[in-house]
Amino acid sequence: MSDLPRLEIDPASPTPPFEQLRRQVVAHVEAGRLAPGDKLPPIRGLATDLGLAAGTVARAYRELEAEGVVVTRRRAGTVVADAALAVTTRVQRAAADLAAVAHEAGLDDGAVVDIVRAALRSR
Structure with missing residues (x-):
């Protein structure tokens, strides 16, 4: 498992924070900086690190899961989906x-x- 690439939120951006986060994760997956099976941080931990509400990170994760970029598994957390x-x-x-x-x-x-x-x- 690789380390999670840096994620940043620009509070001055007109793009909502959940969408900034979603786009960054997708970009990291497409660039190969996140590989299938790589684990994303827990929602609360990432929210704290980014200064966001946990619900904001949860929304980004839900949208990523709906797009097939990540999957959430009990006890394993949220991981990058397979390449297909x-x-x-x-x-x-x-x-x-x-x-x-x-x-x-x-x-x-x-x-x-x-x-x-x-x-x-x-x-």
Whole structure:
């Protein structure tokens, strides 16, 4: 198990603290600084270290679990999920980004699906 990379919260940021924390953990997983099976600190301990309410850290952990980035196991705590789940999370985020860009561009759902199908065929 590796040491947890440094996590920081910017209180002046317009991004809510739970989202700052969530994004940092995802970035560490994607960069390989957190590997599958690495244990995240307990909610209360991390909350104290970051000067946050325990509920804020708990929300970040819940969202990370919902995305498949981490899993919570009784007695083992919260750990980074296996690599397959992390890949799925990246693909889901890319799809959400695509949907947002397509919406901004005024494309309808059918056009977006056609673009994705063409991209898959061209691989």
